[in-house]
Amino acid sequence: MRRLYHMPLSPFCRKIRLVLAEKKIEVELVEERPWEKRMEYLRQNPAGLVPMLKIDDVTLSDSGAIFEYLEETYPVPPLLPQGALAKAEARRMAAWFDDKFQREVTVKLLYERVNKRIMKTGYPDSQAIKDGSQAIKYHLDYMDYLLDQRRWLAGDVMTIADFAAAAQLSCLDYISGVDWAHSEAVKDWYAKVKSRPAFRSLLADQVSGFPQPDHYADLDF
Amino acid sequence: MRRLYHMPLSPFCRKIRLVLAEKKIEVELVEERPWEKRMEYLRQNPAGLVPMLKIDDVTLSDSGAIFEYLEETYPVPPLLPQGALAKAEARRMAAWFDDKFQREVTVKLLYERVNKRIMKTGYPDSQAIKDGSQAIKYHLDYMDYLLDQRRWLAGDVMTIADFAAAAQLSCLDYISGVDWAHSEAVKDWYAKVKSRPAFRSLLADQVSGFPQPDHYADLDF
Numbered sequence: 001m002r003r004l005y006h007m008p009l010s011p012f013c014r015k016i017r018l019v020l021a022e023k024k025i026e027v028e029l030v031e032e033r034p035w036e037k038r039m040e041y042l043r044q045n046p047a048g049l050v051p052m053l054k055i056d057d058v059t060l061s062d063s064g065a066i067f068e069y070l071e072e073t074y075p076v077p078p079l080l081p082q083g084a085l086a087k088a089e090a091r092r093m094a095a096w097f098d099d100k101f102q103r104e105v106t107v108k109l110l111y112e113r114v115n116k117r118i119m120k121t122g123y124p125d126s127q128a129i130k131d132g133s134q135a136i137k138y139h140l141d142y143m144d145y146l147l148d149q150r151r152w153l154a155g156d157v158m159t160i161a162d163f164a165a166a167a168q169l170s171c172l173d174y175i176s177g178v179d180w181a182h183s184e185a186v187k188d189w190y191a192k193v194k195s196r197p198a199f200r201s202l203l204a205d206q207v208s209g210f211p212q213p214d215h216y217a218d219l220d221f
Numbered sequence: 222m223r224r225l226y227h228m229p230l231s232p233f234c235r236k237i238r239l240v241l242a243e244k245k246i247e248v249e250l251v252e253e254r255p256w257e258k259r260m261e262y263l264r265q266n267p268a269g270l271v272p273m274l275k276i277d278d279v280t281l282s283d284s285g286a287i288f289e290y291l292e293e294t295y296p297v298p299p300l301l302p303q304g305a306l307a308k309a310e311a312r313r314m315a316a317w318f319d320d321k322f323q324r325e326v327t328v329k330l331l332y333e334r335v336n337k338r339i340m341k342t343g344y345p346d347s348q349a350i351k352d353g354s355q356a357i358k359y360h361l362d363y364m365d366y367l368l369d370q371r372r373w374l375a376g377d378v379m380t381i382a383d384f385a386a387a388a389q390l391s392c393l394d395y396i397s398g399v400d401w402a403h404s405e406a407v408k409d410w411y412a413k414v415k416s417r418p419a420f421r422s423l424l425a426d427q428v429s430g431f432p433q434p435d436h437y438a439d440l441d442f
Binding site for chain 1: 305310317
């Protein structure tokens with residue numbers, strides 16, 4: 001039995017869900033609330049984070065390590081391009097969203113508004129939300145600049161970079177945190193990713209206490 | 222001309238310096254102060270962080286992407302083990318140090334004590350230092366647990382996980398932030414890594430305003 005332990009609005013889990021679906025690897029989704037520090041979960045995954053994947057009789061954690069495992073073991077379709085330099089660019093851009101975008105935008109907008117309420121750890125910090133709202137503009141500008149020269153974020157083929165970015169943006173879009181009017185190129189790119197069959201499961205997510213906004217699952221947003 | 226743009230006490234730069242030296246790839250080290258936001262640097266590396274590597278007529282950034290590029294292009298000696306599962310374990314442990322140890326320990330101890338002074342951004346936060354000093358014990362315990370069952374952190378061969386860990390610990394050791402008496406297994410492991418020729422350049426680092434403690438470069442610490 002293949003199982004992915006996840007949270008619906010975790011960008012790292014969404015990245016792996018996209019990779020699994022694109023590679024047509026079916027998994028059962030199991031919701032795990034990392035802050036509850038379930039002993040049985042920590043035993044298998046000492047870092048205690050989501051996602052964790054059970055597949056091929058092994059247990060994997062860390063979304064980067066999981067991705068590389070899947071890319072090597074289930075190589076079709078590839079989500080890294082050919083050639084060491086092109087691979088480096090795809091990994092650099094994936095890390096941009098996993099690290100920089102996550103820290104500068106997602107932690108400040110999504111975690112303040114949603115995670116704090118779910119985890120009951122206090123009220124949103126308005127300065128953080130202000131900073132995140134400012135930072136996302138800069139990131140959308142950078143994506144706009146890249147997509148002016150490239151079909152996809154890391155080059156002419158779709159890669160893990162596109163999934164890392166779409167995973168982040170889709171979480172923010174769930175709380176109406178993305179101004180799609182900011183860049184036509186980014187909106188067109190997101191429409192392309194969003195319309196892939198691999199994206200369907202993300203569009204069906206429902207988080208208790210946070211109703212899905214109308215445009216979220218609309219392919220014509 | 223191969224060049225690594227770096228900071229002496231950046232764990233991510235040290236990890237790449239160890240990888241380069243282990244693979245016997247000679248580079249010129251150029252110190253870059255990311256917070257000065259040099260335009261020419263940002264143009265080549267929009268995330269603005271160190272390390273950045275110029276090699277083979279290309280420019281690479283993000284330490285994860287740089288490592289994977291070097292591993293593919295300069296495969297001898299390998300720093301990832303054979304087999305997808307063993308690779309996943311090496312990458313999981315490298316991410317443990319790059320992400321979790323960095324956030325819970327290094328940011329709280331090294332950044333508070335050193336980076337804030339170099340960057341002139343204020344005084345150390347004593348609560349952060351207290352939290353970091355507590356967290357490092359837990360990490361040393363986890364390493365002790367792993368090294369009780371394995372010769373190296375991710376298994377029976379030395380991998381990028383060992384370099385990611387040694388890069389973090391060596392930065393903290395420069396400010397006498399590691400209690401080597403805490404675990405004999407960790408001390409033995411660090412002595413093994415520290416005595417490799419690849420480590421020599423790290424032991425020669427000198428940071429202005431922060432004299433090297435006596436034990437730092439001593440192989441018999």
